[in-house]
Amino acid sequence: MKELSVYTDRIKNFLENYFSRDSLNISNINRWGMDIVEKFKNFSLKGKMLRGALLLLSTEMFKKMVTPGDVKVASALEIIHSSLLIHDDIMDRDLTRRGGKTIHSQYTDIFKDLSKQEAYHFGESLGICAGDIGFFIAFNILSESELASEIITSIVSLWSEELSYVGLAQMEDLWFSTVNIDDIDINDVAKMYRFKTSRYSFSLPLMTGAILSGQNERIVEVLKNLGEDMGLLFQVKDDELGLFGSEYKTGKPVGSDLKEGKKTIYIIQILHNTDKRDREEVINIVRNRDSSPSAIARLKSIAKRSGAIDDINTMFEDVKAKCMEKISQLPVDPAYKERLRKITDFIIKREL
Numbered sequence: 001m002k003e004l005s006v007y008t009d010r011i012k013n014f015l016e017n018y019f020s021r022d023s024l025n026i027s028n029i030n031r032w033g034m035d036i037v038e039k040f041k042n043f044s045l046k047g048k049m050l051r052g053a054l055l056l057l058s059t060e061m062f063k064k065m066v067t068p069g070d071v072k073v074a075s076a077l078e079i080i081h082s083s084l085l086i087h088d089d090i091m092d093r094d095l096t097r098r099g100g101k102t103i104h105s106q107y108t109d110i111f112k113d114l115s116k117q118e119a120y121h122f123g124e125s126l127g128i129c130a131g132d133i134g135f136f137i138a139f140n141i142l143s144e145s146e147l148a149s150e151i152i153t154s155i156v157s158l159w160s161e162e163l164s165y166v167g168l169a170q171m172e173d174l175w176f177s178t179v180n181i182d183d184i185d186i187n188d189v190a191k192m193y194r195f196k197t198s199r200y201s202f203s204l205p206l207m208t209g210a211i212l213s214g215q216n217e218r219i220v221e222v223l224k225n226l227g228e229d230m231g232l233l234f235q236v237k238d239d240e241l242g243l244f245g246s247e248y249k250t251g252k253p254v255g256s257d258l259k260e261g262k263k264t265i266y267i268i269q270i271l272h273n274t275d276k277r278d279r280e281e282v283i284n285i286v287r288n289r290d291s292s293p294s295a296i297a298r299l300k301s302i303a304k305r306s307g308a309i310d311d312i313n314t315m316f317e318d319v320k321a322k323c324m325e326k327i328s329q330l331p332v333d334p335a336y337k338e339r340l341r342k343i344t345d346f347i348i349k350r351e352l
């Protein structure tokens with residue numbers, strides 16, 4: 001969105017130049033070095049750069065400027081995000097991401113002479129290695145940011161803690177996919193969202209920007225809470241787009257969450273609102289992981305007539321009001337508050 005485009009352009013310019021450097025040591029190690037550099041360059045530049053852009057917005061709204069070091073920190077966070085997506089796609093067995101083939105499926109194609117099972121195994125294995133390498137690329141970029149050592153230490157400490165929470169929440173998400181939907185409480189799913197998406201995608205970049213601009217703990221805490229609310233809106237909207245959105249716009253297959261047995265708040269809300277006949281149909285679709293167009297169409301029809309969509313929209317408005325209250329508490333120029341309000345609106349109304 002235009003409120004963040006000025007920041008995303010700077011991140012993309014940095015990553016374009018970084019991955020084009022002849023001095024990147026990993027390029028010369030073996031046959032995979034240059035390959036992984038090219039894959040990360042192409043994959044990362046297709047991203048929305050949401051997290052990095054929020055980081056730079058947070059930095060600028062407090063200190064009224066963005067330095068090259070700040071851009072490096074934002075770029076490092078985007079590389080970490082790309083690495084997490086590479087691993088996430090393996091766990092979810094997704095074959096498309098960001099409008100193209102996932103990294104592990106690109107590697108699978110190399111092993112065409114092997115059996116399908118063996119080719120997929122090697123593709124996944126190389127994908128895991130690629131994601132791991134991305135984490136170390138990110139921390140190398142962070143080390144080159146030329147920031148004060150105490151600031152880098154604070155950022156590494158924050159990121160290490162929050163990214164550990166992401167891993168634990170991902171484990172919980174995988175666990176939820178193995179149990180019956182009736183055995184899952186909506187509050188447990190909301191908690192999983194908080195640590196898997198909300199804090200990582202919104203709180204973390206906003207808090208990092210505050211650290212880069214020397215803000216006190218009270219401001220950092222307000223940004224953490226604001227990020228949790230914005231992230232909840234983002235994830236539930238993601239659930240909606242995953243069910244009823246357009247693969248052309250989102251870059252991911254419609255129904256992929258259903259196919260993997262994910263128990264989203266959206267699905268739980270639909271189930272909560274249904275009568276006996278519709279309830280059995282929803283449970284059957286979820287149990288059978290039926291992501292066919294006809295199943296998606298039936299779910300959408302049930303969601304509308306049961307009032308689940310209306311209830312989700314009411315939840316959106318309630319959480320949005322909390323976001324607006326927290327934004328009003330920030331000691332920043334009104335123009336930046338308005339940017340945050342527009343971003344919150346965009347999260348709710350987005351189609352990708």
